Amino acid sequence: MTAVLVKGGTVVTSTETLKADVRVENGRIAGVGADLSSHEAHIIDATGKLVLPGGVDVHTHFNLEVGGLKVADGFHEGTRSAACGGTTTIVEHPGFTEDGSITAPIANYRKQAQNNCVTDYALHGVVAKVGENTKDDLAALVREGIPSVKVYMTYAGRLNDEEMIRVLEIMKAEHGLVTVHAENHEVIAELTRRLKDEGRLAPTSHPLSRPGYCEAEAVERMIALSRAAGNAPLYIVHLSTGAGLEAIRRAKAEGLPVYAETCPQYLLLTDDEYAREGDDALKYVLSPPLRKREDCEALWQGLADGSIDTVATDHCSFNLSQKTARGRDNIFACPGGIPGAETRLPLLYSEGVAKGRITLNRFVELVSTAPARIMGLAPAKGDIAPGADADIVILDPERKVTISPETLCHNADYNPYEGFVATGWPETVLLRGEAIIENNEFREREALGRFIERSRFTE
Ligand SMILES: [Zn+2]
Incomplete structure (x- = not known):
């Protein structure tokens, strides 16, 4: 599995907003910080974009x-x-x-x-x-x-x-x-x-x-x-x-x-x-x-x-x-x-x-x-932090999409928000480090999703 480096974006978590790169190895987040490098990594340029947990x-x-x-x-x-x-x-x-x-x-x-x-x-x-x-x-x-x-x-x-x-x-x-x-x-x-x-x-x-x-x-x-x-x-x-x-x-x-x-x-x-x-x-x-x-x-x-x-x-x-x-x-x-x-x-x-x-x-x-x-999915899901699954959304805050069944990929023949103009849209989406959406295109291949056994409720 190739390493991935998300460079130049603004990483946003539930508690922090910081300019940082995200390094992904073996499907997990290996590092978050300034000017990271990674040997032979696939580089994703996130300049001007928001980097969010999936x-x-x-x-x-x-x-x-x-x-x-x-x-x-x-x-x-x-x-x-x-x-x-x-x-x-x-x-x-x-x-x-x-x-x-x-x-x-x-x-x-x-x-x-x-x-x-x-x-x-x-x-x-x-x-x-x-x-x-x-x-x-x-x-x-x-x-x-x-x-x-x-x-x-x-x-x-x-x-x-x-x-x-x-x-x-x-x-x-x-x-x-x-x-x-x-x-x-x-x-x-x-x-x-x-x-x-x-x-x-x-x-x-x-x-x-x-x-x-x-x-x-x-x-x-x-x-x-x-x-x-x-x-x-x-x-x-x-x-x-x-x-x-x-x-x-x-x-x-x-x-x-x-x-x-x-x-x-x-x-x-x-x-x-x-x-x-x-x-x-x-x-x-x-x-x-x-x-x-x-x-x-x-x-x-x-x-x-x-x-x-x-x-x-x-x-x-x-x-x-x-x-x-x-x-x-x-x-x-x-x-x-x-x-x-x-x-x-x-x-x-x-x-x-x-x-x-x-x-x-x-x-x-x-x-x-x-x-x-x-729902017992943390710490693997819901955060951009070392050790978490590399489920990452790179959101373009400037992209405008007029919502209609034609601009979306759901199967239903209508959309209740038809005519809404959304400002900001996910451009690239990684699931455990693999791009499932890249530059607004769905990557058609075998389904990568896994059943997740959730932890007991502890709050
Ligand atoms: Zn329901």
Whole structure:
């Protein structure tokens, strides 16, 4: 494996910004410093560019199949798309199966991901049923390098409060982390029933059926359940509301082990999108739904002040053609989800750093360092430091890209950020020292991504 020397760039980590070269040997970072040299190294000129640790997206659904519909990407196209946007490690959330098996989706996903991922990859577990085997199955999962599970408070695979406490207790004992989709199921069911009864099946009914208070109540309740489980660590996925954020702030102020993730869609898009004409509004059907401008602003504040820990994507790329086929006449039958892995770093850089909402170091922390640390991928991932994997993004802060399905390499037939102009884009991306993107070109070859066994939760 050839050595690589990234010369002349500005290295940015979650804590430092410095002019430095980065030397890579055997897929790892061997040195960071001024005027490094390396015998027979492949030189990458990073003059005028930012040199960042590779992005870590801890919430993807690249391989999801639900209700007989499969998302457009799959592991290969999904991770290719992530790589094109500067992400080098993903943690995939498998969908739950009807029988609620903990082990079967993992075996199935590991098989499908193997030799098929462009980036490194890891998996979360999912718990859709609690029974006699749950404790042993979760212990085995953690031993397999999967120290986190997702639980749902809504959908068919939801758990009740008692089952939640049980899962929280087990995962705490195993030094694992419970991640949760927090929305109040009963309220959503009742509001949906009323809207259906009134024949209100247009896209504008989607946000009305799952209002922000459903999330805020569920976040608050989940924190109570974590207390009941002896302050078990808790990670709220895709936080979308200012009210939910307030509950998280209160928990953090008490010192409770509560973590929050948000996604670019909740920072940049609002429920105005549901009033679009024709099928366009269906592009924005996802759950939780898009919220109000005030929620976006509250979440930006949460990113800046540290109350939100990570930015992931919940990438779930149903095609518009799939959404219209099921949802044109009935929004409640529309498959939910949007593509987002490829635009996560560029949009957060452009809308966050370039517009002065967050600092450059905070940006790196949110998209790479903190998700790697919380999800047990550190110290190999999430930092530019000697010994870490040489997952490196060289970002051109001047490059402007107008976002559209044509300028991106994801498989979905639309993009929810169409028309956004991102200032700053990853130009070259290294995975363990190998260029997977070079000068804005994807290097087509065998998939280099490896399954990463994650460490237990230690915070
Ligand atoms: Zn999700």
